[in-house]
Amino acid sequence: MNPDAVIKTLHPLEVKALYAAQEGKAFHAQDLVDALEWKTGQANQAISWLTGKDCLREVNRITKVYFELTDLGRDYLSQGTPLERILTHLEQKGPASLPELAQALSLENKDVGSAFGSLSKQGAVKMNAQKQAEYVSREKAQDLIPIRAILDKAGTAPQGILMEDQLDPQERTTMDGLAKKRGASSAPFKMVEREIVSYEITPTGLQLQAALSKAGITGEELGGLTTAMLKTGSWKKGSFRPYNISLPPGRIAMGRRNPYCEYLDWVKDKLVGLGFEEFDGPLVETEFWNSDALFMPQFHSARDIHDVYYVNEPRSAREIEQPFLDNVAAAHENGGQTGSRGWQYGFDREFTKRLILRSQGTVMSAKTLQRAQVPGKYFGVLRCFRYDQVDATHLSDFYQTEGIVLGDDVNLKNLLGLLKMFAEQIAGATEVKYVPGYFPFTEPSVEVHIKHPVLGWFELGGAGIFRPEVTKPMGVDVPVLAWGLGIDRMALMHLGLNDLRELFTPNIEHVRLRRKQ
Numbered sequence: 190m191n192p193d194a195v196i197k198t199l200h201p202l203e204v205k206a207l208y209a210a211q212e213g214k215a216f217h218a219q220d221l222v223d224a225l226e227w228k229t230g231q232a233n234q235a236i237s238w239l240t241g242k243d244c245l246r247e248v249n250r251i252t253k254v255y256f257e258l259t260d261l262g263r264d265y266l267s268q269g270t271p272l273e274r275i276l277t278h279l280e281q282k283g284p285a286s287l288p289e290l291a292q293a294l295s296l297e298n299k300d301v302g303s304a305f306g307s308l309s310k311q312g313a314v315k316m317n318a319q320k321q322a323e324y325v326s327r328e329k330a331q332d333l334i335p336i337r338a339i340l341d342k343a344g345t346a347p348q349g350i351l352m353e354d355q356l357d358p359q360e361r362t363t364m365d366g367l368a369k370k371r372g373a374s375s376a377p378f379k380m381v382e383r384e385i386v387s388y389e390i391t392p393t394g395l396q397l398q399a400a401l402s403k404a405g406i407t408g409e410e411l412g413g414l415t416t417a418m419l420k421t422g423s424w425k426k427g428s429f430r431p432y433n434i435s436l437p438p439g440r441i442a443m444g445r446r447n448p449y450c451e452y453l454d455w456v457k458d459k460l461v462g463l464g465f466e467e468f469d470g471p472l473v474e475t476e477f478w479n480s481d482a483l484f485m486p487q488f489h490s491a492r493d494i495h496d497v498y499y500v501n502e503p504r505s506a507r508e509i510e511q512p513f514l515d516n517v518a519a520a521h522e523n524g525g526q527t528g529s530r531g532w533q534y535g536f537d538r539e540f541t542k543r544l545i546l547r548s549q550g551t552v553m554s555a556k557t558l559q560r561a562q563v564p565g566k567y568f569g570v571l572r573c574f575r576y577d578q579v580d581a582t583h584l585s586d587f588y589q590t591e592g593i594v595l596g597d598d599v600n601l602k603n604l605l606g607l608l609k610m611f612a613e614q615i616a617g618a619t620e621v622k623y624v625p626g627y628f629p630f631t632e633p634s635v636e637v638h639i640k641h642p643v644l645g646w647f648e649l650g651g652a653g654i655f656r657p658e659v660t661k662p663m664g665v666d667v668p669v670l671a672w673g674l675g676i677d678r679m680a681l682m683h684l685g686l687n688d689l690r691e692l693f694t695p696n697i698e699h700v701r702l703r704r705k706q
């Protein structure tokens with residue numbers, strides 16, 4: 190430690206506390222409060238800073254008990270206790286019935302009853318023949334004396350506080366009857382237990398103390414310049430605290446885009462840069478485009494109510510565009526013009542109009558085919574919905590990046606190259622697996638898996654070459670590479686998160702910490 194450097198970093202509170210500490214003499218926060226006219230918070234702050242810097246060390250810790258006057262206690266102090274007031278009233282105003290006393294002194298009947306009982310037991314009052322309470326003698330009310338003594342003692346103590354060790358054994362017993370522990374509003378005293386920690390200055394502290402006085406630092410140095418100081422010229426007399434340029438400045442959180450939105454834009458820019466054209470479409474789709482046009486048979490299990498959200502109102506689209514409806518129906522029933530035998534079942538032209546929330550981005554690839562150019566490259570970042578149990582890697586609504594590449598000579602190798610770019614550059618994965626997969630709309634099909642440092646291996650999505658049963662009904666007769674990857678999952682990897690839900694969190698602190706590398 191270089192004391193001359195460290196003293197420049199000390200806060201005025203630390204400087205003053207260091208000066209106040211004496212070698213070999215223990216002190217506690219209250220001593221600083223008294224000596225420096227500080228608030229308790231300031232003393233505690235200075236002590237905690239200095240302890241952290243090894244300038245002070247704790248020497249012992251004791252629990253002190255003290256008693257504090259409550260509001261009721263202050264009342265008793267100024268107006269008298271109920272017993273005293275009853276006694277005085279009877280002495281000055283003559284006999285009265287108990288209800289009259291209660292009324293006159295604004296006390297509860299039952300309190301007057303028990304106070305009278307206690308006074309009459311001591312012989313200070315009595316019940317006369319007219320059933321009225323009557324004054325006998327104040328001297329007889331012996332019980333009042335210790336209570337009054339303690340109230341008066343607290344009344345002259347600072348803040349109405351009596352430390353346990355300021356009470357003799359007799360007083361301590363009286364106090365037991367008067368104080369209830371914490372929160373009892375019906376007692377004149379509150380008992381409080383406080384831990385008192387004593388500290389001592391360490392050799393490091395002493396070294397700094399010496400360095401401070403050598404440097405002439407007093408802790409009175411000014412921390413800032415105000416208009417008033419300039420106007421009155423008082424700044425000329427003061428000296429200023431030096432700047433500590435080694436302290437990291439406070440972080441200013443400036444407005445910025447949500448990191449996930451930023452990520453999506455970055456991905457879109459990248460794909461556009463590679464010559465892809467972006468597509469987008471509605472969230473509500475027909476069974477036709479979401480699945481039928483993708484050669485998923487209408488009886489396919491992925492199409493039942495557990496996977497897809499159905500729209501209640503309206504339930505169905507009015508019609509499906511031709512000639513796509515006829516072409517797709519034929520492809521399903523017997524292959525139509527596609528060279529396939531189809532699925533060999535009767536295509537349901539009502540079911541196909543059913544409205545749903547799109548469950549896969551591939552719906553937009555299917556729709557784009559009819560207007561796509563050859564060669565051509567298209568992509569979209571599309572929100573999809575599936576009825577799913579939400580967890581770290583599943584959401585019931587999520588984004589897929591979906592795309593197609595059309596060309597006379599595109600092949601699986603090109604597709605694998607694209608997938609590699611997604612996995613390695615866009616998701617930032619270092620371990621990637623491509624495994625054979627199955628989708629009703631592609632042949633061959635492949636699945637991409639990546640390894641997340643915390644979550645382990647998970648599927649990024651699927652890809653393949655569209656079957657002729659998909660492309661031909663749309664009037665496309667060249668190979669079409671297609672893929673659909675969970676872009677939320679890519680972002681998880683890229684942004685270093687461990688849970689998909691964090692991408693959509695409204696927790697501002699969380700959001701601030703995330704940025705694209």
Ligand SMILES: N[C@@H](Cc1ccccc1)C(=O)O
Pocket residue numbers: 548549550551628631634650651652653671672673674
């Ligand atoms: N739509 C498929 C992914 C996919 C898209 C395009 C081709 C092949 C597969 C899914 O959601 O899992």
